Amino acid sequence: SRIVVLASGTGTLLQALIDATADPGYPAEIVAVGSDRPGCGALDRADAAGIPGFAVPLGAHPDRAAWDVALTEAVVAHRPELVVSAGFMRILGPAFLAGVPCPMINTHPALLPAFPGAHPVRDALAHGVKVSGATVHLVDSGVDTGPILAQEAVPVLPGDTEAELHERIKITERRLLVGTVAALVRDGRDRTRGDLP
Numbered sequence: 395s396r397i398v399v400l401a402s403g404t405g406t407l408l409q410a411l412i413d414a415t416a417d418p419g420y421p422a423e424i425v426a427v428g429s430d431r432p433g434c435g436a437l438d439r440a441d442a443a444g445i446p447g448f449a450v451p452l453g454a455h456p457d458r459a460a461w462d463v464a465l466t467e468a469v470v471a472h473r474p475e476l477v478v479s480a481g482f483m484r485i486l487g488p489a490f491l492a493g494v495p496c497p498m499i500n501t502h503p504a505l506l507p508a509f510p511g512a513h514p515v516r517d518a519l520a521h522g523v524k525v526s527g528a529t530v531h532l533v534d535s536g537v538d539t540g541p542i543l544a545q546e547a548v549p550v551l552p553g554d555t556e557a558e559l560h561e562r563i564k565i566t567e568r569r570l571l572v573g574t575v576a577a578l579v580r581d582g583r584d585r586t587r588g589d590l591p
């Protein structure tokens with residue numbers, strides 16, 4: 395299956411998918427990587443892996459709606475059968491959700507519905523939780539609210555900084571994402587509806 399990955403940051407989650415898809419037995423290929431941030435680590439990793447990358451910066455468009463349409467066109471151009479948001483830090487608007495004809499999943503470094511939003515690791519630490527984790531979910535019109543596909547708990551250790559806890563969660567997040575993508579694609583192929591060829 396054709397996957398388009400959207401990312402905004404260092405791209406270690408993307409890298410985990412790149413490494414997984416290098417195995418010919420993995421049932422999906424990354425056909426493009428998109429970002430809102432030109433020059434971000436994720437686009438560098440795509441280049442290094444020979445995967446086409448594209449950037450749709452917010453500032454290059456008169457308003458959010460125009461950006462949403464431009465991003466949708468850039469993604470649809472690659473004919474994705476699954477879109478994966480792997481550390482994409484923008485909220486996707488209605489044009490995107492209506493314009494992209496395939497399922498989309500997102501990964502979040504917290505046990506949703508706890509700690510949605512842009513700073514879940516910081517929020518979890520501030521709340522004093524003893525356990526957090528990673529969630530992979532289908533994207534719907536809300537923020538971090540779609541049906542949950544996979545979760546795994548990650549312990550919070552005394553004295554954890556945000557960076558330390560986030561890195562520990564990302565180790566789990568990468569494995570969860572790789573496994574969930576493979577399951578989705580295989581399940582999609584098995585389903586009689588065949589909506590994930």
Ligand code: GRF
Pocket residue numbers: 401402403404405406407408480481482501502503564567
């Ligand atoms: C991940 O924890 C993702 O869930 C969050 O940002 C992080 C991205 O990490 N939204 P990376 O850029 O893939 O290293």
